[in-house]
Amino acid sequence: MRGFPATVIASVAIACVSYIAQAHHATSAFDRQNTVTVEGTVTRWQFINPHSGIWIEVENDGAVEEWIGEFQGTLDLYRHFNWNKDTFHPGDRITLTGYPAFDGSSAMSVRIVGFPDGTEVDVRSAPD
Amino acid sequence: MQIRKNNRAARLLAAVATIACLTVCSNAYSQYAPAGAPDLTGVWQRTFPGNSSLMEEMPMTEWASERFARAKPLHGPRTASATEANAAEIRCLPMGFPGYYYRPRPFEIFQLPDRLLMLFEVDNFWRVVHLDGREFPEVPLHTWNGTSIGHYEGDTLVVETRHILGWESESNQRWLDRLGHPFSDELVLTERIRRIDDETMEIEVTVDDPVAYSEPVSGTLTFGTKSYELAEFICNELMLSQLPEMRPEQ
Numbered sequence: 001m002r003g004f005p006a007t008v009i010a011s012v013a014i015a016c017v018s019y020i021a022q023a024h025h026a027t028s029a030f031d032r033q034n035t036v037t038v039e040g041t042v043t044r045w046q047f048i049n050p051h052s053g054i055w056i057e058v059e060n061d062g063a064v065e066e067w068i069g070e071f072q073g074t075l076d077l078y079r080h081f082n083w084n085k086d087t088f089h090p091g092d093r094i095t096l097t098g099y100p101a102f103d104g105s106s107a108m109s110v111r112i113v114g115f116p117d118g119t120e121v122d123v124r125s126a127p128d
Numbered sequence: 129m130q131i132r133k134n135n136r137a138a139r140l141l142a143a144v145a146t147i148a149c150l151t152v153c154s155n156a157y158s159q160y161a162p163a164g165a166p167d168l169t170g171v172w173q174r175t176f177p178g179n180s181s182l183m184e185e186m187p188m189t190e191w192a193s194e195r196f197a198r199a200k201p202l203h204g205p206r207t208a209s210a211t212e213a214n215a216a217e218i219r220c221l222p223m224g225f226p227g228y229y230y231r232p233r234p235f236e237i238f239q240l241p242d243r244l245l246m247l248f249e250v251d252n253f254w255r256v257v258h259l260d261g262r263e264f265p266e267v268p269l270h271t272w273n274g275t276s277i278g279h280y281e282g283d284t285l286v287v288e289t290r291h292i293l294g295w296e297s298e299s300n301q302r303w304l305d306r307l308g309h310p311f312s313d314e315l316v317l318t319e320r321i322r323r324i325d326d327e328t329m330e331i332e333v334t335v336d337d338p339v340a341y342s343e344p345v346s347g348t349l350t351f352g353t354k355s356y357e358l359a360e361f362i363c364n365e366l367m368l369s370q371l372p373e374m375r376p377e378q
Contacts, residue, residue: 028207029373048365050220051374070371075249075359107372 030070030099030109038067039095039114045088049073054088054110056096069096069110071123081121092116161239165280166323168244171358172351173234175328179204181305182226182333182347192310192340195295199308206308210373216302220251220363222272223302224292225317226333226349228253230306233361234354244278244285249358257287264290270313272302289317294340304335304345312339327353 040056043066052071057064077083088094095114101107114120161167188196200208202215210218217223223231233250244257257276264275274292278285294312295301303309320332328350335345366374 028202028209044370046368046370048368049361050363050366051369051371053369053371053374055370068371070373073361075361078359079356101373105372 029101029103029107031102032099034100035097035111036100036108037095037097038108039093040067041090042088042092042094043090045085047074047077047083047085047087049075052077054094054096056094058106065106067096068105068107069098070107071110077123080125081123162280164282166283166285166321167239168237168285168321168323168329169239170329171234171236171354171356172329173354174229174232175350175352178230178232178306180230181307181309182335182345186309186345187342188309189338189340189342191312195301195310196308199301199303199310201303201306201308203306204308214301215306215308216300217306219300220366221300221302222251222253224273224311225255225276225289226319226331226335227303227305228273229331229349229351234356234358236358244287247358249361251363252361257285274315274317283322285319285321287319287321289319290315292317310340311335311337314339324350329353 038056038058040058042054042056044053044055046053050073052074054069054071056067056069058067059065071077074084077087093116096108096110097112097114098108098110111124112120112122186192198214200206200212200214202208202210202213202218208214217231222228228235228248228250231250233248235246235248238245238247240259242258242260244259246255246257248254253273255273255276257278259278259280261279262277264277268291269275270291270293272293274289276287276289278287280286292311292313292315293302294315295310301308301310304311315335315337318334318336320334322330324330329352331349331351333347333349335341337345
């Protein structure tokens with residue numbers, strides 16, 4: 001979909017110092033020197049504090065892999081992007097780009113979400 | 129025609145009433161505070177870096193150095209994972225002061241005749257600064273955020289806080305900041321709070337804790353106004369989280 005292969009793309013990114021400064025807890029589990037992008041189908045969206053989460057199923061060479069995306073808490077997402085508990089629904093197709101988990105698990109700290117209509121939201125662009 | 133005239137008069141009356149109300153409301157604090165006292169009302173959030181400390185080199189005693197070495201903070205150069213960290217904040221426990229100020233979350237100040245209220249969005253926590261001239265209780269009640277008593281000195285509100293529960297245990301540590309600098313039950317915290325301009329508030333913090341620091345530690349924290357209205361932030365939702373990294377008990 002729109003140039004994103006269904007398989008995982010890992011790419012080196014320059015970790016912005018301001019992102020490190022803004023780091024909230026639990027972010028130490030993620031590798032800010034790299035980014036990963038996956039595309040898949042939403043199975044669950046948990047809009048809670050202190051961190052929100054999304055679960056998507058990603059097809060990878062015929063196999064289905066579950067990826068978990070971690071976000072900041074509800075109020076950053078609501079105030080800056082008008083997101084709420086209904087922003088995502090099971091079955092939605094989205095792409096997630098973010099910092100991969102150090103432990104190699106299929107999890108990331110999400111930085112950019114691509115929606116089906118082509119819009120992208122950089123959730124880390126919210127002011128500290 | 130008469131109706132239109134009446135409408136115009138009604139609109140004029142409403143406008144005058146609104147202006148009068150706004151004037152009274154915006155100056156409401158001054159009814160309670162002495163002349164020249166600062167208007168601290170508003171929503172504030174830190175503008176200083178969250179991974180900093182009051183001083184670059186904190187004059188830690190041996191007591192504090194031992195505990196600092198065992199601290200596993202969630203921020204700064206010694207950042208630990210959520211599963212390893214022993215910061216009270218990862219368990220949604222109160223951080224005390226000045227620790228709370230290091231969170232990137234807004235808080236709102238209300239000034240009343242006998243109290244100043246700080247409402248913190250994070251953890252839906254409130255703090256009362258007593259302004260009624262009381263003394264600290266003879267028998268102290270140590271609590272997570274202590275007892276705060278304040279008075280005005282010119283353009284500054286001076287707040288003293290005592291009886292904050294200090295460093296608790298290996299797994300539930302509370303610090304002056306988010307980097308792991310401990311404090312003891314003996315901490316006496318003095319905050320000199322003043323408004324620099326329409327958008328800036330400054331708190332000069334002095335930590336007097338001879339158990340943890342060989343001399344008083346001072347630093348200045350700055351805050352900017354925010355247009356947010358405070359909203360609900362229930363940290364304990366952490367217990368509902370399915371995110372693997374947010375479930376330190378596992």
